[in-house]
Amino acid sequence: DTEVTQTPKHLVMGMTNKKSLKCEQHMGHRAMYWYKQKAKKPPELMFVYSYEKLSINESVPSRFSPECPNSSLLNLHLHALQPEDSALYLCASSPSGGVRVNYEQYFGPGTRLTVT
Amino acid sequence: DQQVKQNSPSLSVQEGRISILNCDYTNSMFDYFLWYKKYPAEGPTFLISISSIKDKNEDGRFTVFLNKSAKHLSLHIVPSQPGDSAVYFCAASRLTGGGNKLTFGTGTQLKVEL
Numbered sequence: 001d002t003e004v005t006q007t008p009k010h011l012v013m014g015m016t017n018k019k020s021l022k023c024e025q026h027m028g029h030r031a032m033y034w035y036k037q038k039a040k041k042p043p044e045l046m047f048v049y050s051y052e053k054l055s056i057n058e059s060v061p062s063r064f065s066p067e068c069p070n071s072s073l074l075n076l077h078l079h080a081l082q083p084e085d086s087a088l089y090l091c092a093s094s095p096s097g098g099v100r101v102n103y104e105q106y107f108g109p110g111t112r113l114t115v116t
Numbered sequence: 117d118q119q120v121k122q123n124s125p126s127l128s129v130q131e132g133r134i135s136i137l138n139c140d141y142t143n144s145m146f147d148y149f150l151w152y153k154k155y156p157a158e159g160p161t162f163l164i165s166i167s168s169i170k171d172k173n174e175d176g177r178f179t180v181f182l183n184k185s186a187k188h189l190s191l192h193i194v195p196s197q198p199g200d201s202a203v204y205f206c207a208a209s210r211l212t213g214g215g216n217k218l219t220f221g222t223g224t225q226l227k228v229e230l
Contacts, residue, residue, distance in 0.1 A: 004159070031215060031216065048217070056217065110157075
């Protein structure tokens, strides 16, 4: 089973709203990732969690707040977003954390976010 | 600064023929390379990968070639099938202090025609 699930599939929110995106994997992977993808652009890394600890933050604005409650779950809390934050938000996981036993990342279907 | 580039935004191939997708990179710190396929409204799906210590990796219809001196890799799909029509991203990986980072290319839209 190489499935990463994400909820919701679509989200429309106003600039004053607070919402959360959820990602789940049950493959026993120890690294989880958030990416942002704008239309006709490649995915761009936002955050990396390794063994449930935040290990990489690609200078993402504080209106995006990641959380890893356990090894299977990854959340992205959203607050006071801007219209330019509208994008497809992708979650991914990979088997290894700090040690590169396996390099491949497995992606979920994404959450299409629209900020109005 | 685009460290991973796919210079062909689109490619059209007839069913049964070979599809060749190309990718160039600039950062010599990349040591592992991957290809992903993406359908609309879905996340990228991992296809095949190659370590920088190899020059070829094959998996069924898919073969990835790496020319490290030229900083170039390619994905060959043979024979191409209509279901292969999708956007293909190459990605390059390097290990940092915080973990494994993937940098994606800009993608190539492959269309396999009957």
